[in-house]
Amino acid sequence: AAVRIKLNNKSAELLGTRVKIFGRIHQIRAQKHATFLQVKDGYGLLQAVLPAGNLTKTYDALTFAQETALVLYGELKTVPEGHDAPDGRELQVDYYKVLGAAPSDLEAITNVVSRDQNPWDAQNLDNRHLVLRGENASAVMKLREAVELAFVDTYREMSFTKVSPPAMVQTQVEGGSTLFKYDYYGEEAYLTQSSQLYLETVIPSLGNVYCIEKSFRAEKSLTRRHLSEYSHVEAELDFIEFDDLLDHLEEMISQVVDKILANKEAAAYVKLLNPGFVKPSLPFLRMKYADAIDWLNAQDPPILNEEGAPHAFGDDIAEAAERRMTDLINRPIFLTHFPVEIKAFYMKKDESDCRVTESVDVLMPGVGEIVGGSMRMEDYDELIEAYKKNDIGHEPYYWYTDQRKYGTSPHGGYGLGLERFLAWLANQHTVRTCTLYSRFMGRCKP
């Protein structure tokens, strides 16, 4: 009897035994005396050899095409010296059965899509369900899972409690212009932009908390790092100072990277997708916003703002300038102390300079901002004032404001875009290839 195996089973004891494998054809190479199939099963790849005329079932090359689903039986062997095959082994097929045929047009489609990696290409996006069957796309998705687990493990070790805040809400966090609004039984409601406010409400009962949930932004621009729906790793820490928040962020990112690289399978995906990856050295560069403005203006030629003028204090550092800066400095940057006016209502002001907030963006080469975080305003009256200044009616926020009424505390936290982290780690040009099915303006399928 043949033992059914998955292709991640690399046990040496299987060599010389007869096994049974379910999978799909990834590649076909027909030679005179044998046909070589590269079979994939979602766990690995295997070379299957079908010697012509030596099978219990009549062999017909026409039944084989890319993605044909089949079951194969045969003896598992070490590949002969000088031959190359995944894991150094091959299956000498003695019987097979096609379970799901595939027309041979797929090769044409996937060739077009893999040749054209342009993330703006409609054919590429329409065929995402097929593109995902490719080796690179599936490697990114496997790595994504490992990244998520590395975050979970890191937070567990740091004694953070995982929670799951609601996605359907009636409050904004990051500005009204990117809210997705919908009708909630006759009331106006939104898809959440961030779970931050909810995390803040539970630190008194649960201690430090985190979540990995979807966030939604009605981004009206098409950039390579913006999605309408993305996975948001968010954490909130109680009884801390701003420096504690920065130290934690550095430690957290460092541990997540260590865990991924220590995981053999995940490290192999990193190597495949981003062969040059090395863990950034610690400590990360810390730079104040005001110094970044000076730095941008000091370049030759100066890196200009969105209006084409030199940067002035108070300007947003736009995506292009930020990317230039990160690429030139070429190491992670903790950019801190952004002006009050360009940051969200809840951010705590710096006591030594009330023009700026205790805020941080973490910038990574190739991607730019992957984290946004800050200390939170702890004073009740100051928060009420901040709602007013930002034109936010405070009533719907009563549950958030109450955190300041019942035992307020110095606390802070951050949000990290999982797709952006993955784009950095796996050297992806865009976050669109870092999620199963990307959502952005003009695209809500497949």
Ligand code: 4AD
């Ligand atoms: O900087 P943001 O808007 O900060 C917040 O939402 C805070 N409330 C988080 C917190 O403190 N708990 O978003 C945080 C991160 C960004 O740095 C970026 O990595 C990611 O979320 N992000 C997006 N990723 C993909 N597509 C978008 N449209 C994104 N918007 C933000």
Ligand code: MG
């Ligand atoms: Mg931000």
